[in-house]
Amino acid sequence: MRNVSKATTLESRFPLLVVENNCIISKEGDISVCFQVYLPELFTVASSVYESIHSSWSKAMKTLPDYSIVHKQDWYLKEQYQPDLEGEEHSFLSRSFQRHFNERPFLNHYCYVFITKTTKDRMRMQSNFSSLCKGNLIPKEIKDKEGVRRFIEVVSQFQRIVNDSGHIKMNQLGESDILGSGDQSGLLENYFTLSRQKESTLQDLALGAEELRIGNKRMVLHTLSDTDDLPGSVSESQRYDRLSTDRSDCMLSFASPVGLMLNCDHIYNQFLFIDNSAENLRRFEKSARNMHSLARYSRSNQINKEWIEKYLNEAHSFGSPSIRAHFNVLAWSEDREELRHIKNDVGSALALMECKPRHNTVDAATLFWAGIPGNAGDFPAEESFYTFIEPALCFFTEETNYQSSLSPFGIKLADRLTGKPIHVDISDLPMKKGIITNRNKFILGPSGSGKSFFTNHMVRQYYEQGTHVLLVDTGNSYQGLCELINGKTKGQDGIYFTYTEENPISFNPFFTEDNVFDIEKRESIKTLILTLWKRDDEAPKRSEEVALSNAVSGYIDRIKNTVEVPCFNGFYEYVKGDYKKVLQEKEVREKDFDLANFLNVLEPYYRGGEYDYLLNSEKELDLLNKRFIVFEIDAIKDHKILFPVVTIIIMEVFINKMRRLKGIRKMILIEEAWKAIAKEGMAEYLKYLFKTVRKFFGEAVVVTQEVDDIIHSPIVRESIINNSDCKILLDQRKYANKFDDIQKMLGLTEREKSQILSINQDNDPTRLYKEVWIGLGGTHSAVYATEVSQQEYLAYTTEESEKMEVMNLAHELGGDVEGAIKKISLRRIKGLSKEEN
Structure with missing residues (x-):
């Protein structure tokens, strides 16, 4: 009979009755439990992990009772990045970063699973019996209360099995999540507006053979509902060629082409119907006998009989339950021309899965209706096909887009697929979770890979979040940032030390702002003077160490009790005068401490000497409270006199910060200078630094570009790499032939190797950026864009x-x-x- 009604209200056709105890109850008596699902991030999963996820879903599915429906619904919505421009803490560069990404479009992903318990009759229902076609919906009474209780228990087991995989997380949705609350829209409202915006209002629905429309949004529906439309074989994952090389494979889930790779507003629905398997198999046995008896009348009967027998053999041989499945992609747009392009894009995405794209117009309305969260019981049975759990699960999408860390501390990078800014914590949260045991970082990247660019970006954000940053550089990589900070703080911070003939490096090791000389300060002064006095191969005698210690202590006591400006000149004069008298009174022998030799060796650093500027700076500069300091040592890294002194000053500055700045984050970053430092007796310092800095809320970072340095240097291998739980690598294509050695040295897994070799393989030409790989503790890693x-x-x-x-x-x-x-x-x-x- 033709329906002459032109329109009706949503209330009269609405199939759901109530949300009770966080469950959706339909008017037909179906009960649905709703979950939000959190999947692994895109491009971070290896094929073995996809197999593990697939296995977890499979185990969970097998716990469900007969006549259950699992409806996985993935939403992919085009959204725009909304920058935070109001924060008072934002610096000039931070605000410029936010403005750069203002309204950057990206595809956001939301994943839900609805588990529905229905009845045998409902599972067999055709499209013409959908609640959408009924005149009046009279709520039915749920009589099997014990069955409902058992179903809720089984669903809890389902959730626990999936969560125990460690790769997926399922959180049950509450009533406010389903129905909405004052400050957020609910799941049902989202579905009927095809939007997650709070201010969205319900609009007219046009559900007909000609078109599916909600307001101005016109929809197209593609279905996989027949075995003829499916590929010859399926798998848990497939190779993504655009980010793979001849030496590595980038893997995505089998259904990824209709997930994040399909760049349009769409919903991907995955339905699995758990029938009574024994009853299904009996029906197939009967059908096979009928086909056999009619085989001589038609060859197709004989072929169908063979296919049915293969299905039965599979079921009985492996104990695989017989189920039904259906998959569809619902895409939409407000622009008709764009909708035509979207229709072609969806078809192409299905073709990439080797499926036959089928644009469905016959049952589109009832399929949309069955896609309502909690209304899977209304699904038209003729739109499903028989299969087993394992192959059906291959059509599940198993990855989501990059997610920002919840930690308040971190750095801003970008999603490599869409360019959306991502907040990434590579220090604090991984420590709290036990992913890493120290905050140290090792950065490797060849020249031109964007290494200095990334480190500039990282240290700038660390500085803006209160970190004391000390940089040792050999190429003026941080001059621009340091000058910017210096200008912004009116010279109070952003201290840049470099050597030129006109303005050589100079320090005053005896100056402190608070006049405090703790044991660390005293020891650093003694180490400095000892370095100036003795050659590297000349060990001081015990008596000489005692005499030097007494001289330093005596001079410190003197400057504490006088108004004398402390400096090396003053120390030299103190030793030449007052301390000489002390030694004479104590009758210290020349062979125990040769004072004349001591003064003679140190004379070049005294007033009028060749290096008198080095330790007599007139700038009253205490670096303890300076938060951004750069030592540029390129001009002196081969100087036998200046370099050891400067490295000791650097050591003293950072150790002083470590010991005295309680509860304040510190970072020391050593660029290529580590090679020079490692030659001059600083190797032990590097070892000490990397092993102990974590105890003082600090982190040590080493940056290098030479692969051979890593492979052949025992300092790097034993001290730096082994004590750096965070490894950061940039484009390694120049080192492709050496990468096996790098992989072995850094202890990288095959998954991490594949990620690293995918860097910059498929960059968006409309954006200017370079990619960087960050690995944490050997278990968590991803490639990000530095834009x-x-x-x-x-x-x-x-x-x-x-x-x-x-x-x-x-x-x-x-x-x-x-x-x-x-x-x-x-x-x-x-x-x-x-x-x-």
């Missing part, structure tokens, strides 16, 4: 011409580096706009 704003680029750049452009303009502006960056970036942005137009 920054024009202003950040100018602050970090190591290109000489660009750096000089910034510095020259800053000089014209009276040292205003921030102002120079603003002017140059504005000029460049305007230039890009003209080119685009």
Whole structure:
């Protein structure tokens, strides 16, 4: 009979009755439990993990009673990044980063699982018996209360089995999640508006053969509901060629083409129907006998009989339960032209799975209706096909987009697929979770891979979050950032030490702002003077160590009780005068402590000597409370006199921070300078540093670009790599032939190797960025994009011409580096706009 009604209300057709005890109860008596599912991040999962996830789903499915339905619903919604521009703590570069990503489009993923208990009759229902077609829906009474209790217990087991896999997390949704609350929309409201926005309002629904429409959103539906549409074989995962190489494989789930790889608004529905398997098999046995008896009338009967027997043999041989399955992709757009493109894209995505794309218009309305959360019992049985649990689960999508860390501390990187900013904590949260046991980092990347760029980006954000950062560099990589901080703090921070003939490096080891000389400070002064006095191969005698210790203590006591400005000159004069008298009174013999030799060796550092500037700085600068310090040692790394002194000063500065700054985060980052430091008696310091810095809320970072240095240096291998739980690698294509050695040295797994070799393999040409791999503790790793704003680029750049452009303009502006960056970036942005137009 033709339905003459043009329209009806949603209330009159609405199939759900109530949400009670966090369960959805339909008017037909079906009970559904709802879960939000958290999947592993894209491009981070190996084939073995996909197998483990598949196995967990399979074990969980087998616990469900007959006439249960598992409905997995994945939402993929186009959203725009909303920056936080109101925070007062944002710096100039932080705000520029947020503005750079303002309204950046990305595909967001939300995953749900609805487990429904229905009846045998409902499981066999055809599309013309859907609640959508009924005149009046009269609620039915649930009589089997004990069955409901058992079902809830089984669903809890289902959740526990999946969560125990360690790769997936299922959280049960409550009433407010399903129905909504004052500050958020509910799941049902989202489905009927195809939106997750709070302000969305319900609009007219047009559910017909001609079109599916909600308001202005027109939908297309593609289904996999027939075995003829399916591929010849399926698997838990498949190779993603665009990020794979001849030496590595990047794996995604088999259904990934209709997941995050399909860049449009869509919902991917996966239905598994748990029938009575024994009854199904009896029906197939009977059907096979009928086919056999009719085989001489038609060859197709004989073929069908063979297929049925294969299915029966599989079921009986392996004890596989017979189930039904259905999969569909519901995509939509407000623009008709775009919808045509989306229709083609969905078809292409299904074709990548070797499925036959079928645009469904016949049952589209009833399939949309059955997709309502908790209404899987309304599913039309003729749209499903018989299979087993294992192959059906291969059609589940098993990955989600990159997720930001919940930790308040971290750095901003970007999703490598969409470019959405991601907050990543590679220090605190991994420590709390036991993923890593120290915060130390080892960074490896060849020249031009973006290594210095990444480290600039990292240390800038660490500094802005209160970290004391000390950098040892050999190439002026951090000059721009340091000058910017210096200008912003009006010279109170951003201290840059470098050696030039006109302005050589100078220190005052005896100066402290608070006039406190603790044991660490005293020991560092003694070590410094001992280095100046004795050669590397000349060990001091015990009597000489005692005499030197007494001299340092005597001079410190003197400057504490006088107004004398402390410096090395003062110490030298003290030893030459007052301390000489002390030695004479004690009758210290020359062979125990040769004072004349001591003064003669130290004379070049005294007033009028060749290096008198080195330890007599007139700047009253105590580095303890300076939060951003750069030592640029390229010009002196081969100097036999200056380099040992500078390295001891660096050691003293950081150890002083470690010991005295309680509860404050510290970081020491040593660029290529570690090679020079390792040669000059600093090897023991590096070992000590990497082993103990974690106890003082600190982290040591070493950056290098030479593979051979890693492979052949025992210092790096034993001290740095073994004590760095966070490893950061950039583009390794230059080292492709040596990568097996790197993999062995760093202890990388095959999964980590595949991730590293995928770096920069499939970059978006419309965005300017380079990728970086971050591995934590050998268990957690991912590839991120280092994408920054024009202003950040100018602050970090190591290109000489660009750096000089910034510095020259800053000089014209009276040292205003921030102002120079603003002017140059504005000029460049305007230039890009003209080119685009």
